[in-house]
Amino acid sequence: xxxxxxxxxxxxxxxxxxxxxxxxxxxxxxxxxxxxxxxxxxxxxxxxxxxxxxxxxxxxxx
Numbered sequence: 001x002x003x004x005x006x007x008x009x010x011x012x013x014x015x016x017x018x019x020x021x022x023x024x025x026x027x028x029x030x031x032x033x034x035x036x037x038x039x040x041x042x043x044x045x046x047x048x049x050x051x052x053x054x055x056x057x058x059x060x061x062x
Contacts, residue, residue, distance in 0.1 A: 010055045018055060025051055 009017035029051065033044035 004060065007055060007058045008060075011058050018052070021055060022048070022051060 006017050006020060010021050029044060029047045030039070032047055033040050035043065
């Protein structure tokens with residue numbers, strides 16, 4: 001499936017698509033939730049929320 005299609009499905013509320021997108025970005029979110037080499041759970045949750053907002057606000061640029 002094309003990533004853009006996956007994002008549109010996630011935006012439309014397809015839970016499986018949302019899970020797939022979050023799974024794809026999990027390594028990056030975990031990496032960015034490390035503070036001085038220590039995993040920050042609160043930061044990780046904030047990053048997840050921001051990712052969900054990005055999915056919700058996604059639109060195709062033409």
